Amino acid sequence: MLKNTTYNDALTHTIFEYISKAATNLELETYVIGGFVRDYFLKRNIPKDIDIVAVGSGIALAKKVAELLPTKPKVQVFKTYGTAMLRFEDVEIEFVGARKESYSEHSRNPEVEIGTLEDDQNRRDFTINALAFSLNENNYGALLDPFNGLNDLDAKIIKTPLNPDITYSDDPLRMMRAIRFASQLNFTIEEKSLQAISKNVNRIDIITRERIMDEFNKIMLSEVPSVGLLLLHKTKLLERFLPELTNLQGVEEVEGQKHKDNFYHTLEVVDNISKNTGDLWLRWAALLHDIGKAPTKKFHKTIGWTFHSHEFVGSKMVYKLFKRLKLPLNNKMKFVQKMVFLSSRPIVLATDVTDSAVRRLVFDAGDDIESLMTLCEADITTKNPMRFKKYHNNFKVVRQKIKEVEERDHIRNFQPPISGELIMKTFNLKPCREIGQLKDAIKEAILEGKIANNYDEAYSFMLKQAAKLGIKQ
Known part of the structure; x- marks a missing residue:
């Protein structure tokens, strides 16, 4: 990957021809910037949204592009932000005028003024997102990389273009985004940048829960979510919005008896389940399946550490947690509650697989029985190979029994024969x-x-x- 090369092969989508033509008509310097360019070099699927920056009016450019396009798409204009958007074929294109920004202490919404391309690249969150391709006639396809973002892509490093302290303090959501990119791309956050996140962690409180959860859910949908979850924990961001999870950390010992660290166990369960499902809410169920253990933990001299009724307590905690985090209070939340509540049932059942116990399990789980079994299998984190094999074999027996009982007794969608x-x-x-x-x-x-x-x-x-x-x- 050479900086003095032109990358016309990246700009094969028809839309770029029209944008370039419109920019020439309006005599505007124009560039495609951000995620599209980054993902081209990473050889990832090209995103369905493209960011265009014009040195001048992005709104005027969007309107000109729409005028030239044969489909004459509708242009959505957001005057407050000086942006415009249109759809063409399979992509959504956002146009913005190049700008520079200044921030106040209590808001991530900046004061904006017209700027140069350099100003616009300075305001970008990370060097790998400041990369731009020219759409201008005189140097079409040329790469503009003022912060050596290409080198950071090669080195798999997340780094801010300017002082990370200022970058994160100005817009604290960028802390979540840094960790999200590290998790999605399996990149390393530069040490100075990581320290700046820890230093500015309290600033996350000015960000709405909706925006935080948008980034957090992308971390949860990463191939290995624990990469991001551990970074959130290390920087102390996680405890700012999800203390129910961080409260699980730690191992206590009384009279020589210990319990496992339920926080790190939970991260293993999330990684395990992520190998078998892309369902965000089933991954959330894995994340929360043990949250009732912190408030129910007790030590008894005769039997050691107990977490009695932690599934029931945990399922009750889900509603308050979802409400506080502005997550959907609908069937998705009820599904997570159900999974947390039933999470230990198949484990107990595996030691004594009776028909009546299986019927009750299928009755209570209904159509979510497969999700529940996937969760329980992910919950096996023992490092003892013999135990690991034994537990999985037990679950195979449970699955077979579920199949037999369901075929015979039709319990899953149980409707009483007598009304x-x-x-x-x-x-x-x-x-x-x-x-x-x-x-x-x-x-x-x-x-x-x-x-x-x-x-x-x-x-x-x-x-x-x-x-x-x-x-x-």
């Missing part, structure tokens, strides 16, 4: 407590395997149970 309306009609009852008692008794009998999951056996059982309760037809 409340039928009970009312059979015994001439109005809505009352006894109807619920009969329905629960039928459900329990099916789950315990006393009767089959069909109408005839359930109806016969209902009549016998009603007689015991003194309910007459």
